[in-house]
Amino acid sequence: MSEKGSNLSKRVVFDHDRGTMFRFATGHSFVTIPVGQREDELACCWLLDECHSWTIAFLHIDELQWKKLVDGAPKGKVLVRFSTSGYHPAELEKSEALCLRCLKKTTKLSSSDIGTLVAVLNDSTDILRKRQVPSGLADLISFREPHRLRSLETLLGAVMAAWSLGHKGADERKKAKEALCLDMTPPVPPDGFTERSSLWRHLGFSQDATKVDSYVIKMTDELSLELGVKDLLDDPKLGRPLTDLLVSLSQKPYDEEVDFAVAVRSFNALRRYLKSR
Amino acid sequence: MTDHEWSRARSDFNHGWLKNRFVVALYRADRIVSGAVVDETGFDALWALLREWPERLRDAFELVDWYSRIADPSLGDRKECSASYLQSVTVLRWQQAERPELKTRVAIEALEVLDAEICASTHLSAESVGRLRVKAQSLASAISDLTALRVPGF
Numbered sequence: 001m002s003e004k005g006s007n008l009s010k011r012v013v014f015d016h017d018r019g020t021m022f023r024f025a026t027g028h029s030f031v032t033i034p035v036g037q038r039e040d041e042l043a044c045c046w047l048l049d050e051c052h053s054w055t056i057a058f059l060h061i062d063e064l065q066w067k068k069l070v071d072g073a074p075k076g077k078v079l080v081r082f083s084t085s086g087y088h089p090a091e092l093e094k095s096e097a098l099c100l101r102c103l104k105k106t107t108k109l110s111s112s113d114i115g116t117l118v119a120v121l122n123d124s125t126d127i128l129r130k131r132q133v134p135s136g137l138a139d140l141i142s143f144r145e146p147h148r149l150r151s152l153e154t155l156l157g158a159v160m161a162a163w164s165l166g167h168k169g170a171d172e173r174k175k176a177k178e179a180l181c182l183d184m185t186p187p188v189p190p191d192g193f194t195e196r197s198s199l200w201r202h203l204g205f206s207q208d209a210t211k212v213d214s215y216v217i218k219m220t221d222e223l224s225l226e227l228g229v230k231d232l233l234d235d236p237k238l239g240r241p242l243t244d245l246l247v248s249l250s251q252k253p254y255d256e257e258v259d260f261a262v263a264v265r266s267f268n269a270l271r272r273y274l275k276s277r
Numbered sequence: 278m279t280d281h282e283w284s285r286a287r288s289d290f291n292h293g294w295l296k297n298r299f300v301v302a303l304y305r306a307d308r309i310v311s312g313a314v315v316d317e318t319g320f321d322a323l324w325a326l327l328r329e330w331p332e333r334l335r336d337a338f339e340l341v342d343w344y345s346r347i348a349d350p351s352l353g354d355r356k357e358c359s360a361s362y363l364q365s366v367t368v369l370r371w372q373q374a375e376r377p378e379l380k381t382r383v384a385i386e387a388l389e390v391l392d393a394e395i396c397a398s399t400h401l402s403a404e405s406v407g408r409l410r411v412k413a414q415s416l417a418s419a420i421s422d423l424t425a426l427r428v429p430g431f
Contacts, residue, residue: 123296127421134292135285158366183373187365202363 011118012053014043015060021082021106024114025058033057040065047079048072056121058082058114060106066099073097078121082106089142091228092277098125100141113140131277146226146274148219149238152245153274155202156267161186162194163260172260179264197254209254216250238273241266280425283343290336291420295413299326303410310403320401330395337388337420344423345381347371371426380422387416 013030015022018037026032031054035042044065047057051074059066060082069079070093077097081087086108087101104113120128120137127134131143163176165188180186192198197209205215223242224232233239245266248259278286302323309319347368371377391412398405 119297120292123301124292127292132284132288135288136293154367155363157370158363161366161369162362180370181373182366182370184369186369187362189362193362 010053010055011058012047012056013058014040014047015058015082015106016040016043016062017060017084017106019060019084019106020109021058021060021114024109024111027111028114028118030058044068051077056080056118058117060084070095070097070099073099078125080117080121082109089144091144092129092131098129100128102140103142104140116140144226146277148222149226149270150274151203152223152242153267153270155199156263156270158189159194159199159258159263160267162189165189166194168260175260175264179267192255194257195255196249196251196258199249199258200254209252212250212254216246219246238269241269278343283340283425286336287340287420287423287425290333290340291417294326294329294333295417295420298322300410300413300417302326303406303413306401306406307403307410310401310406323401327395327398330392334388334392337416338385340420341381341384341388341423344377344384344425347377347426368426375424375426377423380419384416384419384423387412387419391416 011025011028011030012033013022013025014033014035015025016038022032033043033046035046040062043059043061047054047069055076056078058080059069061069066081073079073095075096079097079099080102081100082102084106086103086105089103090101093099102109102117116136117140120134124134128141131145133141133143157180160176160180161182164173164180164182165186166173168176200206200212200215203215203219205211205218220232220243223238224230224235227235227238229235229239231239232243235242241262244262245258248262305314305316305319306323308314309316391409394405394409394412398409
């Protein structure tokens, strides 16, 4: 097929090792960023200064320059970072551009991997922005899913539903209903649904009261990991409400309910966080 | 079919076939009929994909059918034990946020419109290729909008 116009210069590559990724990318018509092999900083400057001349960039570049690109690359650009050791699934980078990390080690990449990435990135960036990965890309791109945060939000939603109907005062019923934002009337909960022991069970822990401290430690670790912070309290939005929730969940007696205000605050914070992702 | 299997099947149809093959073939055909490129065999891939359509149409209807079953309001009525209470509330919340009945309608309409256009396409002209492309992209958008409900143990 002969083309009268060319879009090929829209794909660029920089690889400070000039290794497998570089070889396959140039084989797929990527243009080499005009800097020296080890000049990561210059490559970064070129990408930011010459935004008009590229759309997709495949990069094997150091962390500092990658962060600058994540901060500075404009909307409409797609950057894929490669590494000799590959990357673990992570949160989608907060960036105007679509910034992805390839799971596969550069040494394990094949030419068809690069071809698959190009085909999808030419067409399906909208779905990747929603953290959905087309099945053909599953072993190349993946996002970390906040399963624990989601299950906590789901559980607290059901607690709000129970409280919006239940035995609490009119003011609390109203607050729970407002937090839930559900137009339909939820079903009546079974007895004991909102008790602490029931909530632990729904979070996947047994009802062994002697182990609650270890549940709190495990939950704290899992939530911190999903939020990408070392200490749960380091997260500015969810740290405090979730810590308060875990404290309330760990208090005796376990056949009583979790603190109402704490649960509502946690639910609202979780819902906002998950909606904004 | 689990939600994971459904998501995979949706991706296979929507990305693997519709967007990455069918729409790409239509773009290529568009450029051939407009004279932008010269490609003597450029229509072959498109004709082959058009022949696959009846099978793909069945796949797509199955996807929408699976999704529409979660739209059934009776799914939110289960409350025999606390686990299914959790699921019931989650289904109700998802139904309110997702509006699955509306999205099902849009997807089925887009499927029927594209099917009618394909059935009418006995020859390829600039106009028919353009119409096919617009309708295929509408269908891709409608299918992308369907989001599976994810409830542990559901």
